[in-house]
Amino acid sequence: MELPLSLKSRATSASESSSVVSGQADLLDIPNASEVQAGKKSIIATLLAQSSRHLFGPTSAPTLPLKHQVVSIEGLLSKLSYLKPDEISQIKKAFQYSDAAHLGQYRHSGEPYITHPVAVAELCATWKLDAASIMAALMHDVIEDTGSTKAELVERFGTKVAELVEGLTKLDKLEFQSHAEAQAESFRKMFMAMARDVRVILVKLADRTHNMRTLDAVPMEKRRRVAAETIEIYAPIAHRLGLNLIYRELQDLSFRYSMPMRFRVIEQAVKRARGNRKEMVEKILQSARMAFAKSDLVVDLQGREKTLFSIYSKMRAKHVNFSQVLDVYAFRVTVSSIDECYRALGILHALFKPMPGKFKDYIAIPKLNGYQSLHTTLIGPSGVPVEFQIRTSDMHAVAEAGVAAHWAYKDGAPDMSEVQNRAHQWLQSLIDIQDSSGDPQEFLEHVKIDLFPDAVYVFTPKGHIRALPRGATALDFAYSIHSDLGNTCVAVKINGLQLPLRSELKNGDIIEVVTSASSQPNPGWLAFVRTGKARAAIRHSLKTKHYSESLQLGERLLMxxxxxxxxxxxxxxxxxxxxxxxxxxxxTREEACVNIALGRRSPQELAIRLKILLDEEGTGDQMRLDSADWVATQLEPTYSHQRQAIIVDGREGNSISFQSCCHPIPGDNIIGYLGKGEGLHIHTNDCPHALRMLSKDGDKWVEVEWGKEINREFEVDLAIDTRQGKGVLARVASSITSADTNILNVSMDDRYKEDSVVIRFTIQVSDRLHLSKVMRNLRSNHDVMRVTRTRSE
Incomplete structure (x- = not known):
């Protein structure tokens, strides 16, 4: 019996298959064959010309080995009833093309590789994505793994489909120094593609979900790597876009493959608890149904278990064992209107006592991803806490599918849902972060910060609500409005009170931003801002506005x-x-030096590399730089060969910062730390904070010395023990100012003493001699018992 054409194609030898670049091949088992592009195109053309009846019908040869089975898309077609006939016809053509293009490629499981794109397309169809998305899902690996080109896809399927496929294609032609750098650049490319078209990430999430479902066939090392990447990047993206079903599944699958032993232990514990708590769950469901029936409220009441990963996370966060995690089960109440949501809440609160502080109204204030529900935790039978989630059917659709719920994609559609608008705004913010980030790894770092699981809701003075990550500061709020507002921010008022920029925001705060046109970002801001947008904007401003300062510092460090x-x-x-x-x-050389100054590169590392390169060239010839080479012409006359330390004189601008933990001043022994993206930090040699960092990260420390001429003043903290009495503060302040010193801040200890009080001053001095003069003046004051220079621990 002769095999049908597509069956023959899968039985062809490896020599007939096309060469494949690395990428999605993490889950591939591809023959190591040479590429015969012309031959491949001929095969594809022949296959596309054949009758497709065996491709779209049920598999007719179930006894054949996995590699030789015909792949059917009957399941996919059954889910496409929402599309037009001509769109389904195009999808069939896309399947034929992908099937031919992946000729001779197999997954680790032994199945033909085409089974993977079909499964991805089926998942996209459950979200009712448009025809272009389904076609892109079927062909998402053809550019990356088969040698097909974008131009070829444009010709056959149109520009939109080709751009979607290109957006789903990883980088494979560029050279990177490390896997981390390559991974970061691939993610940057993906984020930028999804910022232009959210369908890219929906298909990508479907792709990753199917890969995770079939991860058993992959070697253990790759399992752990793919699982770690999924829990770190893809699961948070799914959550950020509101795809909670996919989010929960990706979390559990990542947990299963990254920590298999812990997964199995908790899985068994949940199975045992399921039997023990079955009676309690039924009792709660029965009581709630009766209460709703008495109130003539029609509801859909369902109980569900929490995911294994969420149970494990709770155990880890609260340091408890499984038996102490009581709320393994949650109950969902679905009603028809918002009014009924609040009616259902009242009925439940009358039935079981609510736990104080455990009620959250996500209907009035939705989560960042558009999620809406009422959450309440009640004291159920036997004192067991029980969580109820109350929502409408529309809210439930959004809660499960997020931005993919009721999908109808139109370019710039004004009637997009609120959820899709929120997703669009977040995706657009990625473009701002990309514009402000210096390299792919920095961009990925900023995006990870923004993939936060929780939020705090605050208000503008006009009453507009804004959501920020929990732990965000007032400065983060300013940057969330606009980068220019953050860059020129000098003060903030929270609920009418002027507070520091680093003040952490709380739900309901009303924030007003005070700006000054002459203000510029401070490198110290990077130490407390929380959002990726704020960090990216600050770093971008520091990099552009203070480029020359960073360049000079980088040159000095390298020399x-x-x-x-x-x-x-x-x-x-x-x-x-x-x-x-x-x-x-x-x-350029200048870029290399700026990266040194910003802590992205170690000057010692580059110096060692230059030495190696010189040894390879041969230094005996005493080669000289040409006139364009700035090292000899600009740096060499300025700095002697004998000087080893970097000279600081306080005039370097924002490229060098004097740290507030120890407040170094001229005359102190100092040391410098190259913080990543933050310039050179100066500490005193005995600073406790610096000593702790030095023990952990010794490579980033450089020797620094004070210059001979200092043209600025420096901050110092003093603690002054004084006697109790009227006018003491004024007399002590007078002793300080009489030494030609400016007082920046003053505070008093809260601890009450009967006969004394500690007054703390932050003052400005030019050097240690100036400080000594201030301290002598204070000790000569009869109100002062002791003067101490203080540092923060």
């Missing part, structure tokens, strides 16, 4: 490191620099 390695900068040729830039990935 110092070169001298420590015994490298004569005059021997660095243009060829050596080009090799170094190829190694670092920087475009």
């Amino acid at each position: 110092s490191a070169l001298r420590q390695q015994g490298v004569d900068a005059a021997l660095l040729t243009t060829e050596v620099w080009e090799k170094l830039l190829h190694w670092t990935g920087d475009k």
Whole structure:
């Protein structure tokens, strides 16, 4: 019996299959064959010309091995009744094309690779995505894994489908120094594609969900890597877009493969508890149904178990064992209107006592991803806490499918749902972060910060509500309005009171931002802002507005490191620099130096690399730089070969910051720390905070010294023990100002003493001699018992 054409194609030898680039092949088992592009196109053309009856009907050869079975899309077609006949016809053509393109490729399970795109398309069809999305799902790997081109897809299926497929394609042609850098750039590309068209991420989430469902066939090492990537990136994205069903499934699957032993232990514990608590669950359901029936309220009441990952997370967060996690079950009440939601809440509160502080109204104030429900925790039978979620049927659809609920994609459609509008706003914010980020890894770091699970809701002075991540500060609020507002922010008023920019926001706060045109971002802001948008905007401003400062600092740091390695900068040729830039990935020498100043590159690392490159070139020829090489012409005359430390004189601007934990002043022994993206931080040698960081991260510390001429003043904290009495504060302040010193801040300890009080001053001095003069003046004051220079721990 002769096999049908597509069956023959899957039985072809590896030599007939096309070469495949790496990418989705994490879950592929692809023959190692040479690419015969012309031959491949001929095969595809022949296959597409054949009758498709065996492709769209049930499998007719179930006894064949997995590799040789015909793949059916009957299941997919049965879910496409919401599409037009001509759209379904196009989807069939996309399947034929993908089936032919993936000729000779198999998954680790042994199945033909085409089974994966079909499964992804079926998941997209359950969300009722449009025809273009289904076609992109079927062909999402053809560019990456088969050598097909975007131009070819444009010709056959149109521009929109081709752009969706391209957005789903990983990077495979570029060279990266590390897997982390390649991964970060791939994610950056994906985020930018989904910012342009949210359908990209919906198909990508369907792709990742099917991969996770079939992860058993993958080697253990890859399982753990894919699971970690899923829990870190894809599950939070699903949550951020409101796809809670996918979010919960990805969490549990990631938990299963990243921590298999813990997963099995909790799974068994839940199975045992299911039997023990069955009677209690039935009793709660029966009581609630009777209460609703008496009130003539028609509801759909369902009970469900919490996911294994959420149970594990709760055990870990609260340091409890499984038996102490009482709310393993939750109950969902679905009604027909918002009014009935609140009626149902009253009925339940009359039936069981509510737990104080355990009620949340997400209907009045929806979550960031559009989720709406009333949440209440009640004291059920035997004192067991029981959680109820009350929502309408429309809210339930959004709660389960989020941005994919009731999908109807139109370019710039004004009638998009509130959920889709929220998703669109968040995706657009990714473009702002991309514009402000210096490299893919920094961009990914900012996006991870924004993939937060919880939020705090605050108000503008005009009453507009804004959602920010829990822990966000007043400065984050300013940046959430507009980057320029954050950059020029000088003060904030929270509920009418002027408070520090670092003040953490609480639900219901009303925030007013005070700005000044002359204000600029401070590197110290990076230490407390919470949102990715704020961090990206601050770093971008520091990088652009203070580029020259960072460049000079980077040059000085590199020269110092070169001298420590015994490298004569005059021997660095243009060829050596080009090799170094190829190694670092920087475009210019200036960019390399700026990255040093911002802590992205270690000056010692670059100096060692330059030394290696010089050794390879041969230094005996005493090669000299040409006139375009700034190292010899600009730096060498300025800094002597003998000086090892970086000289600071307080005029470096924002590229160097003097840390508030120890307030270094001229005359103190100091040391410098290169914080990533934050410039050079100066600490005193005995600063407790610096000593702790030095023990953990010794590579980022550099030697620094004070310059001979200092043209600015520095902050110092003093604690002054004084006697109790009238006018003491005024007399102490007078002693300080008489030493030609400015007082920046004053406070008094809360601890009450009968005969004394501790007054704390922040003052400005030029150096240690100036500070000594201030302290002598204070000690000569008969009200002062002791003066101490203080540092924060």
